[in-house]
Amino acid sequence: MMRPNLDSLVPAYVREFEPYIPSKPDPELMKLYGCTRLFRLNNNENPLGPPPAAQEVIRRFPPPQGAVYPSGDSYYLREAIGAVHGVDPDHILVGNGANEVITFVIKAFCERGDNIVTADKTFAVYEWVAVFSGIKARVIPLKDEGFDDAAMLAAVDGNTKILFVCNPNNPTGSYWSRERLTAFLDAVGGKRIVVLDEAYFEFVEKEDFPNGISLLSDYPNLVVFRTFSKMYGLAALRIGYLVGDPGVVDMIRRTCVVYSVNRIAQEAALAALGDDTGHIRRTRDLIRQSRAYLCEELLKKGLPVIAGEGNYLIVKLPISDTLAYRKLMREGIMIRPMTGFRYPNHIRITLAGQEAMEAFVVALTKILA
Amino acid sequence: MDEFGKSDLQLHLDAHTPFLPIVTRFVETTASLFDLGKGDALKLVLATEEIFLHLCSTVCPGGPLVVSCRDGLYYTRVVFHFSAPTLHLKGLNIASADEGGCDLEEMGLMIASRSVDELHLSVEMGNRVRLAVTKHKAYPKVSEEFPRPEAPQRTVSETADQEQVKRFSLMASLFCRQQDLPPFFDYPGRVADMVASGEYGCMIGLDQNRQIVGGVLFRQRSERIVQFFGPYVFHGGDIMATAEALLEDLLAKIARTKALGLLSLSGLPKALEHRFESLGSLSSRIGELPSVRKPFFFRHLHEDPGGEVWSTEALKAWLCAQYDRLVLAREIRTVRDMGERRSGASLFAAEISREKAEACLRPLLPGDDLAANVKAHVRYLSKDGLLTLLFEIDLGLPWHAELTEVLLAEGFQPKILLPFAGRSDLVIFQHHDATEP
Numbered sequence: 001m002m003r004p005n006l007d008s009l010v011p012a013y014v015r016e017f018e019p020y021i022p023s024k025p026d027p028e029l030m031k032l033y034g035c036t037r038l039f040r041l042n043n044n045e046n047p048l049g050p051p052p053a054a055q056e057v058i059r060r061f062p063p064p065q066g067a068v069y070p071s072g073d074s075y076y077l078r079e080a081i082g083a084v085h086g087v088d089p090d091h092i093l094v095g096n097g098a099n100e101v102i103t104f105v106i107k108a109f110c111e112r113g114d115n116i117v118t119a120d121k122t123f124a125v126y127e128w129v130a131v132f133s134g135i136k137a138r139v140i141p142l143k144d145e146g147f148d149d150a151a152m153l154a155a156v157d158g159n160t161k162i163l164f165v166c167n168p169n170n171p172t173g174s175y176w177s178r179e180r181l182t183a184f185l186d187a188v189g190g191k192r193i194v195v196l197d198e199a200y201f202e203f204v205e206k207e208d209f210p211n212g213i214s215l216l217s218d219y220p221n222l223v224v225f226r227t228f229s230k231m232y233g234l235a236a237l238r239i240g241y242l243v244g245d246p247g248v249v250d251m252i253r254r255t256c257v258v259y260s261v262n263r264i265a266q267e268a269a270l271a272a273l274g275d276d277t278g279h280i281r282r283t284r285d286l287i288r289q290s291r292a293y294l295c296e297e298l299l300k301k302g303l304p305v306i307a308g309e310g311n312y313l314i315v316k317l318p319i320s321d322t323l324a325y326r327k328l329m330r331e332g333i334m335i336r337p338m339t340g341f342r343y344p345n346h347i348r349i350t351l352a353g354q355e356a357m358e359a360f361v362v363a364l365t366k367i368l369a
Numbered sequence: 370m371d372e373f374g375k376s377d378l379q380l381h382l383d384a385h386t387p388f389l390p391i392v393t394r395f396v397e398t399t400a401s402l403f404d405l406g407k408g409d410a411l412k413l414v415l416a417t418e419e420i421f422l423h424l425c426s427t428v429c430p431g432g433p434l435v436v437s438c439r440d441g442l443y444y445t446r447v448v449f450h451f452s453a454p455t456l457h458l459k460g461l462n463i464a465s466a467d468e469g470g471c472d473l474e475e476m477g478l479m480i481a482s483r484s485v486d487e488l489h490l491s492v493e494m495g496n497r498v499r500l501a502v503t504k505h506k507a508y509p510k511v512s513e514e515f516p517r518p519e520a521p522q523r524t525v526s527e528t529a530d531q532e533q534v535k536r537f538s539l540m541a542s543l544f545c546r547q548q549d550l551p552p553f554f555d556y557p558g559r560v561a562d563m564v565a566s567g568e569y570g571c572m573i574g575l576d577q578n579r580q581i582v583g584g585v586l587f588r589q590r591s592e593r594i595v596q597f598f599g600p601y602v603f604h605g606g607d608i609m610a611t612a613e614a615l616l617e618d619l620l621a622k623i624a625r626t627k628a629l630g631l632l633s634l635s636g637l638p639k640a641l642e643h644r645f646e647s648l649g650s651l652s653s654r655i656g657e658l659p660s661v662r663k664p665f666f667f668r669h670l671h672e673d674p675g676g677e678v679w680s681t682e683a684l685k686a687w688l689c690a691q692y693d694r695l696v697l698a699r700e701i702r703t704v705r706d707m708g709e710r711r712s713g714a715s716l717f718a719a720e721i722s723r724e725k726a727e728a729c730l731r732p733l734l735p736g737d738d739l740a741a742n743v744k745a746h747v748r749y750l751s752k753d754g755l756l757t758l759l760f761e762i763d764l765g766l767p768w769h770a771e772l773t774e775v776l777l778a779e780g781f782q783p784k785i786l787l788p789f790a791g792r793s794d795l796v797i798f799q800h801h802d803a804t805e806p
Contacts, residue, residue: 016627018625018626029675029698031700032675032676032699032700033675033698120621127625319644320669322668322673323646323668323696326669326673326696326697326698327696329698337671337672340624340625340671341624342620342621342624342625344616344617344620345644
């Protein structure tokens with residue numbers, strides 16, 4: 001049979017997009033790099049795992065229920081999220097991880113010729129989804145490792161539909177205070193959608209850090225993302241959500257894929273929200289100690305560190321970050337090289353338990369010797 | 370015409386000898402339209418004539434053929450697209466006439482390659498062949514005197530406009546060692562057209578007064594590899610700071626593209642070498658000049674996902690040493706000749722650069738004549754004055770690996786392991802006699 005002519009069938013913006021190739025599974029990587037253990041310090045996962053109540057839901061999931069479709073719109077979970085934040089469940093959309101809700105929003109608001117505005121050194125998925133959807137991404141350089149509000153506003157034009165702000169920023173950990181965020185929202189003035197990605201919200205302990213959901217009543221053009229992948233340790237189940245003004249959410253709902261969130265994820269997330277065992281406090285304590293330890297060790301080595309909020313920090317190395325990745329893999333440590341985040345020669349390390357942090361420091365010392 | 374002002378004109382016809390005047394007139398007219406000088410246009414016509422006759426007589430007689438003429442701004446390229454039965458494809462070996470005992474003068478492709486700057490051959494699915502000959506345009510050699518820029522208080526980099534590209538080129542020729550510069554830097558107009566064509570990019574470093582203090586030129590060498598020239602720094606102050614700023618901005622520019630690796634073949638400022646991995650070096654020689662070593666510096670842009678590569682026992686030790694040194698996770702699988710039947714004639718692409726007196730061979734089709742074909746290519750390319758002979762194999766293809774024993778026996782040595790440059794990693798072999806005076 002004749003092969004399809006992909007040059008004419010596939011839009012140029014898809015053909016020219018480089019597909020993201022995820023890492024191989026851990027056992028394959030361990031075999032390739034010849035290591036007998038692997039500390040995963042690359043994806044900002046919670047080393048404590050999900051809260052105990054969520055773990056119990058996962059453990060007790062009845063296998064026969066695998067045959068039954070989940071709630072198509074995460075009905076009970078939205079009710080619970082609404083109760084936690086004091087918002088109507090209809091103002092909430094749940095997706096298969098925050099990545100899916102990013103796609104929902106871009107699909108809902110953008111068409112060919114439009115653009116989005118975000119930072120150059122931030123979570124890559126806003127830019128990726130825009131580019132492979134044929135939408136221009138205007139990426140604004142960070143200023144002092146943080147989102148540059150003035151430059152972002154200056155980049156807005158008649159075709160700008162969405163501004164993406166990652167707060168706190170991944171990978172720098174910088175954040176906008178409530179005052180700075182509201183000034184930005186005032187300047188945008190409701191003519192465009194502002195997405196506030198709060199994937200690491202629960203890790204931040206600073207008093208001036210804003211809760212985006214509390215601003216929704218004043219700024220109906222604001223859409224807030226949250227995830228269960230980070231603090232709640234449910235990354236394997238892929239579940240995240242957005243909250244917004246009912247009119248805005250109603251538009252986004254039209255681009256949603258219903259039934260994309262599986263039942264275990266919905267039930268585990270529901271249990272995680274209701275957990276009363278101090279999971280968030282324990283995680284914060286661990287991250288605080290880990291950050292202090294690692295900063296001290298890295299500064300002792302004279303390495304420049306960028307450590308803000310969130311369960312990660314980045315450090316500049318005297319060698320290429322991608323070479324450091326390979327050398328550390330041989331030592332059983334997986335970190336994230338930062339060239340793809342436009343921070344060449346930097347690596348991002350997930351803050352984790354003491355054993356992992358000490359193993360990282362030993363390995364780093366060895367590879368830099 | 371594309372967004373960079375490059376044009377393509379096409380002629381559709383069958384490979385019949387009587388159509389030769391149509392083809393030559395087409396190429397002559399379009400080359401003139403594309404501003405190729407008269408002498409160069411005639412050389413391109415000569416190459417076209419040789420190829421067309423060769424296709425009509427040997428490779429795809431009577432078959433449909435598309436001849437396209439491309440204005441690449443700094444070159445004119447004639448491309449032949451056609452399909453041919455596997456049996457006839459061996460006629461595309463540049464050394465194919467060797468079988469019949471013909472001498473060099475009777476070899477159409479060899480003659481074609483002599484009158485052009487580049488010859489390139491590739492075979493796609495369904496024996497769809499692309500054969501291209503390229504003639505570079507002539508540009509005036511220009512030099513100008515400038516005072517050396519003062520050390521900047523700070524350097525910002527930006528994409529250069531046409532005038533900045535020309536000035537950057539002039540400054541590079543003036544302030545940098547000739548051995549660190551590709552020859553085209555002597556021709557600022559050519560560099561400007563290379564950038565205008567979209568095939569090259571240029572970023573310049575500017576001081577606080579927006580004076581050029583350095584720059585870097587880059588191009589997509591293959592789908593996965595970006596090659597760069599520089600960074601060149603013109604002031605005498607903190608060279609490292611300017612070079613690093615340019616390099617970081619280049620990395621940021623390509624970090625989210627298709628590229629997997631960044632490659633330098635023209636040397637790096639010493640201060641930046643630790644940011645890269647040394648892949649080794651190739652030696653090259655032009656005319657009677659002494660041979661020079663061309664170092665390869667590489668940098669991955671992403672995590673190494675690891676993978677499988679194919680090798681023979683003969684190459685395994687060298688590969689293991691390279692993978693260990695470069696800390697690349699590879700599972701080496703060994704291919705062995707177990708007496709299975711082999712048939713057909715092999716086909717190698719010969720990419721010839723007259724400017725560099727270099728030929729790079731790439732295997733396109735396997736066959737039962739690999740040793741004889743390698744031998745013939747070495748003999749004829751050497752006889753034709755090509756001093757640097759390279760042979761590239763892709764470790765993602767088992768039959769490529771089978772070539773290693775033939776190559777070693779014919780005097781080739783593995784020199785460079787180029788990660789992710791093909792289906793998997795590439796190994797570049799160099800013929801060891803070719804560069805020795």
